[in-house]
Each structure stands twice: as structure tokens, then as C-alpha cells.
Amino acid sequence: MxxxxxxxxxxxxxxxxxxxxxxxxxxxxxxxxxxxxxxxxxxxxxxxxxxxxxxxxxxxxxxxxxxxxxxxxxxxxxxxxxxxxxxxxxxxxxxxxxxxxxxxxxxxxxxxxxxxxxxxxxxxxxxxxxxxxxxxxxIRCSDATGLAGEVVVTEWAAYRPWPGMTDMLDRLAGQMCTTRIMGSSALSLVSVAAGRAAGGVIGAFNPIDLLASVFVAGQAGADVRGEDGKQTLFPESGGIMVAGPGVADQVWEAWTGDSAG
CATH class of the missing domain: 3.30.540.10 (Fructose-1,6-Bisphosphatase, subunit A, domain 1)
Structure with a gap:
């Protein structure tokens, strides 16, 4: 069992x-x-x-x-x-x-x-x-290898942009990637697990509303990272990213502005 x-x-x-x-x-x-x-x-x-x-x-x-x-x-x-x-x-x-x-x-x-x-x-x-x-x-996460024409999901910090959010949106747009803000962090991140979005970034991790979806995404093969770039399903501080492995570095770079290499 x-x-x-x-x-x-x-x-x-x-x-x-x-x-x-x-x-x-x-x-x-x-x-x-x-x-x-x-x-x-x-x-x-x-x-x-x-x-x-x-x-x-x-x-x-x-x-x-x-x-x-x-x-x-x-x-x-x-x-x-x-x-x-x-x-x-x-x-x-x-x-x-x-x-x-x-x-x-x-x-x-x-x-x-x-x-x-x-x-x-x-x-x-x-x-x-x-x-x-x-x-x-x-279900499995996306096998996309580039962000052009793909969707990345995110959510507001309550009703406001979180620090760095607008910069991330600009970087994603520069790669011809569309961003969606739908209103439920949990539902947005399981959309990554199901391959409906290439990746997702939430500006602050809270296990109450994110742990279930982050775990499902990880089990679906997604690359899950904290702001420091380290693999984690439960960051102690900061935000969290889930993405298909083929675009994870690109999503993380758009989020943080840093090169994953």
C-alpha cells in the first residue's frame, strides 16, 4: 500500500x-x-x-x-x-x-x-x-524548449504587483511570451503541472495556498526553484518558480534578471 x-x-x-x-x-x-x-x-x-x-x-x-x-x-x-x-x-x-x-x-x-x-x-x-x-x-508539464508563443502564469501580491513583477513581465514580453494573471495561485500552478502553461512564478511562497500545487507540479516533472536558483518545494523565504525543464532557466532569468548559467 x-x-x-x-x-x-x-x-x-x-x-x-x-x-x-x-x-x-x-x-x-x-x-x-x-x-x-x-x-x-x-x-x-x-x-x-x-x-x-x-x-x-x-x-x-x-x-x-x-x-x-x-x-x-x-x-x-x-x-x-x-x-x-x-x-x-x-x-x-x-x-x-x-x-x-x-x-x-x-x-x-x-x-x-x-x-x-x-x-x-x-x-x-x-x-x-x-x-x-x-x-x-x-499529467506532465510542458516539453517546450523556448518561451516564444508560450504562457507563463503569475499572481498579484494580494491586489498589487510584487517587487520585480513588472520587470519580469517586460522580460517575458521581450521573448514573445504571454503572461496570465488569473486570480488563484494554486490553480495557476497546477496549470503548469498539466502542461497548459510553460511556467509560473509567484512572488512570495506561502504553503497554505501554494504547497499542494507546487508539489503536484514537481511530481509532474516541473523544475521547482526558489529565488536563489536552488531546487526546493518549500522555500523558507522569497518566491517560487515552477516550469517545464526545457524553459526553466529562461523563466528563472526573466524572474530574477540573472543568468542561470
Whole structure:
């Protein structure tokens, strides 16, 4: 039996339930840190259910969530990272590009990731040692060797460009590469895993909304790097890049302005 098989089964079960809940419009929309930082009752309802289920089935595990916080396990025990609705602004506005994101990490790093797209009926998943999947079928990142005519995805830092973002956009445009900013970091990065985008760069890594998609992309064969150029699925600071191996150096150079050679 695959390690963490029960945990993966639970994550897929929760993703399916959350996707069904997200297909209904929110009944309540409020704000948190500022007027652009939206939260809905759906965000909170999904997180409460996930917390209740994993606490019952895996009581020794920690959980860090977008809405109710938490801390990683201090003793190396597994920790869940949950974003109940990644892309809340889209969801609250009725734009069908948002996702449910749930990852699990242990002392050796991420062990599973699940990202659900409720409006396309797709669930992306991976477990340590296994392939990346979309609805149970294997997926692979792009085999592109150049950026001309390709797509690179990124996301705002909340509602603003992150430092260096506009420079990266200019460098990519100079290579005839199109950039897309869709509104859900998790869903954007699993698009790289599925080969729908050649690469993706997020200006600041947060495991709550990125660990699941980054892990799935890595299992799909993507080159995953931090700002220092080192391979990592869990950078301690800074942003993160995922890209098909054939364009990874080019995407990293566009992001940082430095030569990968």
C-alpha cells in the first residue's frame, strides 16, 4: 500500500465535498485586513469541515489554515496546509477561477497535494513516490524548449504587483511570451503541472495556498526553484518558480534578471 494512502483518500474526499460547496454562490462576503481582502462564509465553512474531519481521523497531525490559523507540528509530525477557497475575490465575484487546496508535509517535506477546480470538475493530486494526476489520469508539464508563443502564469501580491513583477513581465514580453494573471495561485500552478502553461512564478511562497500545487507540479516533472536558483518545494523565504525543464532557466532569468548559467 502507498504510504499516506488514507490521508490521500481523505484529502480527495474533502476536495470533492468542497468543490460541490463552492459551486454555490456565497451568501455572505466580508473583509479582513483591508477592503480588497475578502472572505466568505464558504471559506470558513469549508475550513471548519476540513479541520473536523482531519482532527477525527488523524488526531496527532497539525493543521495550518487560511481562516483559522494554526502552527506546524513542532516535533516533525505531519502538518496539513489548507486554503479552503484560493481565489476568494474571484469566487465572491462569480468569476469561475478559484480552487480548494490541501497539502500534507512531514519532517522530510511535502507528501501529498490536492487542488480542486470546482467549475471544470477537475481534481489535481499527487502523493510522494507517485505520479501527478488530474481526475486520476497522469499529467506532465510542458516539453517546450523556448518561451516564444508560450504562457507563463503569475499572481498579484494580494491586489498589487510584487517587487520585480513588472520587470519580469517586460522580460517575458521581450521573448514573445504571454503572461496570465488569473486570480488563484494554486490553480495557476497546477496549470503548469498539466502542461497548459510553460511556467509560473509567484512572488512570495506561502504553503497554505501554494504547497499542494507546487508539489503536484514537481511530481509532474516541473523544475521547482526558489529565488536563489536552488531546487526546493518549500522555500523558507522569497518566491517560487515552477516550469517545464526545457524553459526553466529562461523563466528563472526573466524572474530574477540573472543568468542561470
Amino acid at each position: 502507498t504510504a499516506y494512502a488514507d490521508e490521500l483518500s481523505t484529502a480527495l474526499e474533502l476536495a470533492d465535498w468542497a468543490a460541490g460547496r463552492m459551486r454555490a454562490r456565497p451568501t455572505s462576503v466580508t473583509t479582513k485586513a483591508n477592503a480588497a481582502d475578502l472572505v466568505t462564509e464558504t471559506d470558513r465553512e469549508i475550513e471548519r469541515r476540513v479541520r473536523a474531519v482531519v482532527a477525527e481521523r488523524f488526531p496527532a497531525y497539525a493543521l495550518v489554515g487560511e481562516e483559522y490559523g494554526g502552527r506546524p507540528a513542532a516535533d516533525g509530525a505531519p502538518t496539513w496546509y489548507l486554503d479552503p477557497v484560493d481565489g476568494t475575490t474571484n469566487y465572491a465575484s462569480g468569476l469561475p477561477w478559484c480552487s480548494f487546496s490541501l497539502a500534507l508535509a512531514d519532517a522530510d517535506g511535502p507528501v501529498l497535494g490536492v487542488v480542486a477546480d470546482p467549475f471544470r470538475g477537475e481534481v489535481f493530486s499527487a502523493v510522494r513516490g507517485g505520479p501527478a494526476l488530474c481526475n486520476g489520469d497522469p
